[in-house]
Amino acid sequence: AAGVIQSPRHLIKEKRETATLKCYPIPRHDTVYWYQQGPGQDPQFLISFYEKMQSDKGSIPDRFSAQQFSDYHSELNMSSLELGDSALYFCASSVGGRSSYNSPLHFGNGTRLTVT
């Protein structure tokens, strides 16, 4: 079965550089979530999109932005990178809407971002 695809798997950037992470949800999934997981930490919710509109906002820094495109893929744009941004960034997808609160999230394998 098709899964959530994230690219790249690994990314190394220097401080103050920018990075773009991509996420391709499972076909027919219309909701995308972004999570950040620091070393030894639980995943922290950043932002989500439902039908190409932002649906929820978590602890996403102002330096980050994201969007969902017409084909439902999503991109997380990160600017002015800081050492503390080094983490595993997960994208998850699900079917959205009112009747889907019990739908589990399907996670990609993540992008490991290292800021030096």
Next chain:
Amino acid sequence: AQSVAQPEDQVNVAEGNPLTVKCTYSVSGNPYLFWYVQYPNRGLQFLLKYITGDNLVKGSYGFEAEFNKSQTSFHLKKPSALVSDSALYFCAVRPPNYGGSQGNLIFGKGTKLSVKP
């Protein structure tokens, strides 16, 4: 504030023995509860969920979880542990959301399960 607590950072179990990974939650209303497992350098994999109905929920790989409303707990269990069950386990809650979109998951800190031969 909505929260999830996993009181144990690590659980050690001998192969073949039963295992329990504890989770308690604090959320207003009736929550939706989930367990996910994470293997090294991998994304989280869904194990099971509780929405309503029977308090004992069965999930993937022989895992089950028991919902206890009075104790606000949702402990993960397995009758006989395997070495391959060794991984990081996250309990998560999705608070009821009566808006137009579904809410995000709130995760516990995770419990590392180590199953020894």
